Amino acid sequence: MQFDEAEKLCKQTLEIHRVHSAPASLEEAADRRLMALILEAKGDYESALEHLVLASMAMIANGQENEVAAIDVSIGNIYQSLGRFDEAVFSYQKALTVFKSSKGENHPSVASVFIRLADLYYKTGKLRESKSYCENALRIYNKPVPGTTQEEIASGLSDIAAVYESVNEPEEALKLLQRAIKLLEDKPGQQNTIAGIEARIGVMYYMVGRYGEALTSFEGAVSKLRASGERKSAFFGVLLNQMGLACVQLFKIDQAAELFEEARAILEQECGPCHQDTLGVYSNLAATYDALGRIEDSIEILEYVVKLREEQLGTANPDFDDEKNRLAELLKEAGKSRNRKAKSLENLIDPNSKRSKKETTKRWGGLGFRI
Template identity: 25%
Template structure:
């Protein structure tokens, strides 16, 4: 999640009661201004509002410029990035494939814009668990970008960071650490230590150390990322909430349950208000909170939360996805601890393909809470 929100700057769009009466050049300018506003909304974490406007911009660009104009393809790429960030991977895949194909024909396969879309598609494949495809695409994009724009260009560093995340997901921790460190050094040099992209790399490096068991390093980096995001983006921005959630995960691992609970509840409240109860990010948050409740011995609460997460993840990610499997195993463990052996065996036999319709409505507010890693 952190660092993934499409960003942009711009002034307020031109508002017309009858856009069809505008001259072509005026319509193009109105669409441009609308896109700038959409990207600004997305950068502020207003995903629903920004996404709706960006979709209208795409329709406008196709009508005004054609489907393979540079500006149209840029909008397709931005919308794909948003869908990926929202966890809507099938839509993101279709859009990125459209962007890659269109940019390859329009600009060539080695153009930085084409390579950026290939890198985006690689991130979708990573989230789909298609690691071999993702790695091949990342390597292709990285080699091309280093050749075309240099090793410290922002797009190159983005692909480098995402390749590191792939290695982290595969438990190749040393390889991931090396790539994250190179990306962090480059972003600090080019952007400064408090730029959102720099803080995004700090966040990902913290995730790595947490997975690796190097908790002291992870703690200081999560704290740096959370405070930095809160300062530059605001306390309710998704990147701030992601850092807060993952710091809560860490505190729970360290046995600091009261601090973990406070962080989880702040993060979950923010995610639910921005994304709703069934978004992938909110589900990831609930998953963490379910783990805390299990550690506290509140097994019935933990069971209900895990059921909700599993049902939601199956719907969004599909059976067989690693995150569905992780939640299923956690739910099985909670059932066994409660002596519900028949239910646990039945759930194990489903292999994440069964119905978890017993899941309750997503708990909100004070009663239950939790937050997210990168989707």
């Protein structure tokens, strides 16, 4: 994920091609695709598009029809990121035509383009078209052509699930993600992928108020990532934060505090104290300490966050006023009684209710938990 260094190395490679390679070589085209991938990850979509167009021209010159179609998909992705949806549709449809004629109507490559179109139509508000393309892709994965790997099917199901999740059909998304896990669970080297899927399942359970099932999914993901040595990544820190929130909803406040503390240490190291994910964990940890009656610890964190925003991030963010008001309230109460009792959790949560993300955030507003 060191994109600046990757870009520097790729520039050197392209310079070597410019001096020593024949014009429009396949090798240069491959490296331009790599550069486009790097630039897209950095958010430099216009420059990424330039490299993809040059790569496509080289592939056309060399008669590489399927590679041109694959680049058209990447070009469509860039257009979609730029909000140029008509051009994105045109690129995807070009690729679709080639894949259908060269690979067959039921090839996974065709399904992958259907998923891209489904995502695009969701973003443009055409939900009927979006679901139709999802169904077309599903038909292919339900009856895969010979040679299709289980990993390919699982990846496709996971991508379709993301679209269903976007169109607010979490139950359909959950079914697809659970199918994907079953396809991968006996495959070597797939534990991190399964952990990522379990984390997504956990988030969906959380959003529909099924907190016990959310916690179980998060625990599975965390266990797999710890076992694989991925315990210091930013993703792992975010996952611990989500798991902590599930514990809060289940009144496991001590466990939540431990998870938020570990998440804070990881995100401070990986993202820095000013990153939005780190700030969210600070807020959640302060709220947990408040719930546990550890008022001094809560005040210490909030004072740090308020100072951080004032000195480095600015005060325009709406969270700043919330944090400042919470800090003032805690200081006022601390002045009255250093040994005050923590706010009653029973007054803050209704364990029998199922609430939306917006309602959940509002419900915990008194303590300031951040989803």
